[in-house]
Amino acid sequence: MKKDSKIYIAGHRGMVGSAVWRALETKGYTNLVGKTSKELDLKNQKEVLDFLKIEKPEAIIDAAARVGGILANNDFPYQFLMENMQIQNNLIDGALKSGIDKFIFLGSSCIYPKLAPQPLKEEYLLTDSLESTNEWYAVAKITGVKACQAIRKQFNKDYVNLMPTNLYGYFDNFDLETSHVLPAMLRKFHEAKVNDHAAVILWGSGTPMREFLFVDDMAEATVYALENKLPEYLYNVGSGKDITIKELAETIQKVTGHKGEIIWDAEKPDGTPRKLMDVSKLKELGWQYSTELEEGIQKTYNWFLKNIENIKEVKI
Numbered sequence: 462m463k464k465d466s467k468i469y470i471a472g473h474r475g476m477v478g479s480a481v482w483r484a485l486e487t488k489g490y491t492n493l494v495g496k497t498s499k500e501l502d503l504k505n506q507k508e509v510l511d512f513l514k515i516e517k518p519e520a521i522i523d524a525a526a527r528v529g530g531i532l533a534n535n536d537f538p539y540q541f542l543m544e545n546m547q548i549q550n551n552l553i554d555g556a557l558k559s560g561i562d563k564f565i566f567l568g569s570s571c572i573y574p575k576l577a578p579q580p581l582k583e584e585y586l587l588t589d590s591l592e593s594t595n596e597w598y599a600v601a602k603i604t605g606v607k608a609c610q611a612i613r614k615q616f617n618k619d620y621v622n623l624m625p626t627n628l629y630g631y632f633d634n635f636d637l638e639t640s641h642v643l644p645a646m647l648r649k650f651h652e653a654k655v656n657d658h659a660a661v662i663l664w665g666s667g668t669p670m671r672e673f674l675f676v677d678d679m680a681e682a683t684v685y686a687l688e689n690k691l692p693e694y695l696y697n698v699g700s701g702k703d704i705t706i707k708e709l710a711e712t713i714q715k716v717t718g719h720k721g722e723i724i725w726d727a728e729k730p731d732g733t734p735r736k737l738m739d740v741s742k743l744k745e746l747g748w749q750y751s752t753e754l755e756e757g758i759q760k761t762y763n764w765f766l767k768n769i770e771n772i773k774e775v776k777i
Contacts (some may be wrong), residue, residue: 468492
């Protein structure tokens with residue numbers, strides 16, 4: 462990629478897309494393209510094809526998706542399946558039809574089987590059943606992964622899939638009904654702190670283990686994939702380290718300064734017992750994370766405090 466190469470970032474206002482945009486700008490890229498959902502409906506095939514024919518980007522980074530936690534996946538299974546397939550299929554097929562040689566598809570660690578051996582290796586894909594609480598989103602993402610693989614195989618184009626672990630950071634979704642575990646906890650602990658350090662009630666037992674990656678590190682991995690031709694179609698992106706949900710809660714409690722009680726509602730589901738990524742493939746090629754968890758949570762909390770009024774007014 463040249464610094465003036467035209468790069469289209471789908472989902473450029475989301476947490477991941479905006480982080481990728483910042484990372485590219487920092488590295489001197491000057492020809493970035495982004496469209497809001499009002500300007501371009503990625504679920505509309507004709508709109509996407511017309512847009513790509515007009516803009517003619519040299520590369521596409523697909524960070525657009527309908528995302529959410531366990532509750533949202535359970536409540537809206539059809540939307541999580543269909544809308545994600547529409548978005549990614551229109552972009553992937555549109556890129557191929559438009560002659561675009563570089564495509565980076567961003568997915569999720571939830572594509573792997575629920576009870577796959579730990580840490581999760583790329584070759585475990587499609588070897589067993591998925592976690593039922595997010596299988597709709599996972600199935601959609603798997604189809605995107607396989608579409609990019611098929612294009613690499615049949616048309617020899619540099620289409621690569623990056624599967625991040627649980628991401629968090631600036632511009633995260635802090636809405637308690639639809640957010641993932643870390644931002645939901647951060648908001649709960651903050652609001653409990655300002656409410657005289659009230660008790661915080663959390664779902665599950667606290668025993669499942671999770672891995673987290675600061676979103677700016679994910680952006681750096683995306684730029685690495687953009688600037689290099691990776692030899693395989695699928696790469697995990699993470700820290701390669703995990704902690705229990707209980708340890709996560711205690712870390713967030715420390716960062717926010719909450720002094721109250723933590724109550725675990727064991728009647729609520731835990732989800733997958735453990736999800737740790739094997740990140741050795743990307744590390745061997747020369748990329749690894751740089752932001753430790755507590756540092757990343759502190760940066761996220763600082764951003765949350767600066768933007769709290771907007772976050773309260775709008776469900777991000």
